[in-house]
Amino acid sequence: MTALELRPATVRVPCSTSNLGSGFDVLGLALNSYLEATFEPAGDRLELEREGTLLGLAEDIENDHLAWAFRAVMAANDTEPRGAIRATSAVPLARGLGSSAMALVAGNALARAALGLDASRDEAFHAAHARDGHGDNAAPCAFGGLRAVIPGEDEPYVLGLPLSPDLGFAYAAPSLRVTTDAARGALPSHIAHRAAVLGPGRFAGLLHGLATADPDLIRIGLTDELHVPYRLPLIPGAHNAMGAGYDAGAWGVTISGSGSGLIAICPQEMAERVAAAMKGVLCAGADDVDCWGMAMEPDLNGLVVDLG
Ligand code: HSE
Secondary structure, X not given: OOOOOOOOEEEEEEEEEEOOOOOOOOEEEEEEEEEEXXXXXXXXXXXXXXXXXXXXXXXXXXXXXXXXXXXXXXXXXXXXXXXXXXXXXXXXOOOOOOHHHHHHHHHHHHHHHHOOOOOOHHHHHHHHHHHHOOHHHHHHHHHOOEEEEEOOOOOOEEEEEOOOOOEEEEEEEOOOOOOHHHHHXXXXXXXXHHHHHHHHHHHHHHHHHXXXXXXXXXXXXXXXXXXXXXXXXXXXXXHHHHHHHHHOOOOEEEEOOOOOOEEEEEEHHHHHHHHHHHXXXXXXXXXXXXXXEEEEOEOOOOOEEOOO
């Protein structure tokens, strides 16, 4: 293996809420909680230090998403990955904010920066999508904002969509984690024709509602029959927490990604209140340490390399 010279590098990637109800497996929105990773060349092997929520990961470095993506880029460029990655995240794990996709995007971008290659959101997106298949998380992580991932003949196409600046977002999650594998395992292999026909109408309403901050269209668009009804039973208290979110002023509430978190859309000034109401139900009686409730804002930047 020829060894390209490695250099220090830093990247930052936002989390994302995917699906948004009727946008199942298509739509994702970047939100303002982040994974940051730095690389320092040193030694004769790759080391990984985790901080923040990443301390909750049990996987060793061989099975870590970020380190896997980093190594893949190094191998494609015939370079031994020698050095230390330090990764820190504020994003809850397995709670519907795309923590796996953001790690794959971060690992790809960090390796390119360490090799002195130009930053490439396209490559980070395609590499993450090829690895885990969840482009509706990887696209907003890489590009920021509201993104639709459209099946292409060869590769998926990422479309940026308008998002009203008047929307507030409230997120809450219980201490219980739900893996994407478990959440996909709850889905039926077939759905009724009626449910399939309702989906595109709701999705059209959702896109216009998100662009114009229309409360009725957002409520209708966050309604779904393809995944939400099958996944709600995996999240104790979710049904009542959604009700609490509506009572506190949400225009619409749904499962964030594949759960276990919930995401509500509401007027900005009500986001803290809606998040607290949902958290109050999801976390009733639970140890509060790993339980979540927070107002969030869209991230319009996506992947940032070399924070300066
Ligand atoms: N669209 C995917 C799902 C996202 O809901 O299964 C997983 O993060």
